[in-house]
Amino acid sequence: MSEGRILVVDDEPQIQRFLKPALTAAGYQPIEALTAADAERLVATAAPDLVILDLGLPDKDGKDVIRSLRSWSKLPIVVLSARDREIEKIEALDLGADDYVEKPFGIGELLARIRTALRRRDAGSLAASRFEADGLSIDFARRIVLRQGEPVHLTPKEYDLLSHMARHVGLVMTHRQLLNSVWGPAHVEDVHYLRVFIGQLRTKIERDPAQPALIRTEPGVGYRFAQ
Structure with missing residues (x-):
């Protein structure tokens, strides 16, 4: 088939x-x-x-x-x-x-x-109600994030960034796409701002933030949320 x-x-x-x-x-x-x-x-x-x-x-x-x-x-x-x-x-x-x-x-x-x-x-980008990978669990309907079963406390923008990447798992998202989707068109050039938030997310959700397995960097382009 x-x-x-x-x-x-x-x-x-x-x-x-x-x-x-x-x-x-x-x-x-x-x-x-x-x-x-x-x-x-x-x-x-x-x-x-x-x-x-x-x-x-x-x-x-x-x-x-x-x-x-x-x-x-x-x-x-x-x-x-x-x-x-x-x-x-x-x-x-x-x-x-x-x-x-x-x-x-x-x-x-x-x-x-x-x-x-x-x-x-x-x-479909919005069809799944839940995401799970590498000990991380995201309940999109209830906006709950767990790491190894323990709650992860995220700011609203950290959650918006994480959920947007998780809904596009496996695909490259450019800096501009992420900034536009999460912060709006007025912030599409604020790449440093995005990097700060990516660093904060890695600290909270990765097993080893120094060697991230979930939020992968695509050098000079953006990020890929790994499966």
Whole structure:
């Protein structure tokens, strides 16, 4: 039984040749697109469950594809690109990509990112009433946080930040996304402010705040709440 249809948007033949059997072996049905125009057409006509998107396409920048798709679709998008500059990652994620994997890449990592994006799509960002991982428990309905069964006392903003990340578990959240969602658009440049709150949260919820297992730093980009 197919785990879903994956649209691979990349004009490099070797990438297409590599990903097709790898995705098929993992239970997915791969669909090929070599250009931005093909990608936008196939999203509308082939109903894929997720898009793997290269940023360096021959007819349009991949970020423009993200912008176009996000104007009408919530389809999960995982960027797969050789562009390793932090600004490229941040722009793609801020435009609405769900994750970013750099070339060269390991197929295991890519498949894990695909599974995470599909699980979040299926669950819905607000559907779960509870989160549990690594001894941490969050009851979203009652706004209760426990660590190894003991209550964790958080300020309102600490709780808002923690719950927002937990609802997007496994996905990269940029500094700007977190600041905008928790503090509002007037604070999207207050990265130092965010780092202070992340440090406070780590002290309260991590087994070892010096080696965080839950709130992972994505250098220069933002944070990922681990599963």
